[in-house]
Amino acid sequence: MCRNIKTLHNFDPPATDEEIQAAALQFVRKLSGFNTPSKANQAAFEEAIQEVTEAARKLLGSLVTNAEPRNREIEIERARARNAKRFGTADE
Structure with a gap:
């Protein structure tokens, strides 16, 4: 469940x-078990x-980098490449 955050x-x-x-919904689902x-x-x-x-919005608004x-x-392409390497592709 939390892998989706x-x-x-x-x-x-x-x-x-x-x-x-x-992300908040996934977090609450994980904590509650529901x-x-x-x-x-x-x-x-x-x-x-x-x-x-609200807490996440406040956090994201206050972080600096x-x-x-x-x-x-x-980032989406990198994730696809990681998944293809980890799980293989449907073309194989």
């Missing part, structure tokens, strides 16, 4: 609200997602 810092353009919220909470836990689950989203911003397309 991607690095969001130092990209150009910066991470979107949707990306930050998706993919979808019961009705009794729904409010607590949603509140946790909002709080984690001297490194050049990363390019999303290059």
Whole structure:
């Protein structure tokens, strides 16, 4: 589950609200052990997602670096190459 949480810092353009919220959702799912909470836990689950989203947004806004911003397309290609090396490709 947490493997889906991607690095969001130092990209150009910066991470979107949707990306930050998706990472927060994955984090709360991992902590709670629920993919979808019961009705009794729904409010607590949603509140946790909002709080984690706000904390992540604050963190990303306050981090500083001297490194050049990363390019999303290059990072996607690197991930594909790593996956092809690790798992092989469908063409083989």
